[in-house]
Amino acid sequence: MAYWSRQRALWTHRYNKYTHIVGKYWSFVWKYLELRQLKSKLGDKPLVAIILSEQMGDIIACEPVAREVRQRHPDAHILWVVRQQYAELVKYHPDLDGFFVEKCPSERVLLLRTGIFDQVYNMHISHRKCKYCPEDPINPTADQINLTFDNYYDRGDLLYMFSQAAGLPALTAEPKMYIPEEVRQRVAALQLQESPIVIHCQSSHIMRDWPVESWNRLVKWLLDTYPYPVIEVGLQSIITEAHPNFRSLCGQLSLLETAEVIRQSHLFIGIDSGPAHMANATGATSILLLGQLFDFVDYLPYSGRYKRGEDVTILNNFGHPCAELPYAWVQDAVLQRLGQPKFV
Template identity: 75%
Template sequence: MTEGPRFRELWTHRYHKFPHIIGKYWSFASKYIRLRLIKMRLGKRPLVAIILSEQMGDIIACEPVAREVRRLHPDAYIIWVVREPFVDLVRYNPNLDGYILEKCPGERVQLLRSGIYDKVYNMHISHRKCKYCPEDPINPTADQIGLTFDNYLDRGDLLYVFSQAAGLPALTDAPKMYIPEVIRQTVKALNLPSQAIVIHCQSSHVLKDWPAANWNKLAQWLLDTYPYPIIEVGQTPTVNTSNPRFLNMCGQFSLLETAEVIRGAHLFIGIDSGPAHMANAMNTDGIILLGQLFDFVDYLPYSGRYKKGEGVTILNDFGHPCADLPYIWVQEATNRRLGQPKFV
């Protein structure tokens, strides 16, 4: 009974695998030619690559790496290697001269082997492979300091750890986001309510999430207790209410539009995910819900203000997943942040 599904699964994988590998080599060749042409125009200027291609929060947290690399190489042509869904996080960074879209880790290995870059700052930990490609991405610098997926969150915040993986000093700067004026005007034209509470309820990893019932309870309490409107951001809505002061904007904003909405918020409340890193980078006060993630119990992924405890309340019932975080803890933290209730 299981041979049929297994057979289909095997051939479905192969159906995707071989076109992917062919596309990888084509993509590698085209990027190599493009980079070679750039190097011909650069003359003696070095071509420097910063590599951290995925995970929204990781890229936002590690923005200070671009500033540090620019400081070290003021005359270099600096690019950031990034996956397409996250390109806007680096597109407008004034410390960069450009970016390269990465197809997969296998392509990254091919470009590194080619020697096309004069200097590389690779923040990836070794052995996160593409599911189709045979190449095993290795970062000797990360390996040398014993950095693995089993211990990296025990070593410090994301910037502190990944900057060392790249061969840089352990950086501690606050991250920044660069929002072009056209994005600011686009968000302004939406006429969203000012002084809103922005919430983000679901991450890309279920272990980071807080129960939907708790989010709905919290949203209703906020709407009943305070005058602030609520805007939910993210991809998938969690809160279900017909209250006119609640706006479900899930799936309607780009990454930078989401960051701009968070920038104008009175308060951000969310789980540990990309928008939480946006709140940190945009200097927005926040309440962040953490919990045990795999074997990581006492960890904090943020640098800057949130690392210092400025403008943020971090909630973590150590040894328990975020789903077990008591509702009353979140309500009381929100109450402390917002002050005396305005409604009775």
């Protein structure tokens, strides 16, 4: 039985792999032809690519790169190369002429080899490969400054590092999010209570997370102590508290809708993840829970306000993962931000 289970897993992997590779080449051909057609329409206008296709927090943090590139190329046609699930983050940027969806890093390698772009600002560190494809993406600019996955958080915040990987000066600007009116109207239609405390409890990596029991304890205390409603955002809810002032929107919002909910918050409490970058980019006041991440002990991913310590309390029990952050620290940070309870 175990033998057949292994065989099925092996052949499933092979099917997914070769289906992906064939699809990548078809996608590459069609996208190259689309870009050739675009270039023919642009005439002498240069075609410029900004490349940072993932992750959510990285893209939000590096938004100022679009503004910097527009200043350098005021007459260019500028595209941000991005994965489909993150396209919404760059779709409405006023300094971009559009975005370009990549299927995988290997497809990007093939497109760059054609020389279709007149100028490329690639923020990716070398060797972030597709799990199915043999191509190994290289960024010579990042390699030249010795920026690797082993040291990148030792070099500064995400914007500071990745702007240099793209061959730009080390940028320190405030990140912004561009939320269109249609998104604001969709959030308004949810009829959320005013001035909520918005929480985000789970990231894409367990090393960034705070314990479920601590989150539930905190939410119960918040609801028992303060008049503010509590809203949970993210992909999957972990809060079990049943209370008329608690609402979970997990799995119900787009990226920009999540950002709009955070923008409207009285206080955001979260871990180091994409929504924390949304809070920084939308002007929210925050309490952020950090901890050791791999070998990175003292790191700060945020530029702008949060790097300067404005409107944010950053909790980090240095040398310990976020899971070991004392509950009392978080509660004390809330008391300092919200003041003494209005009622008990």
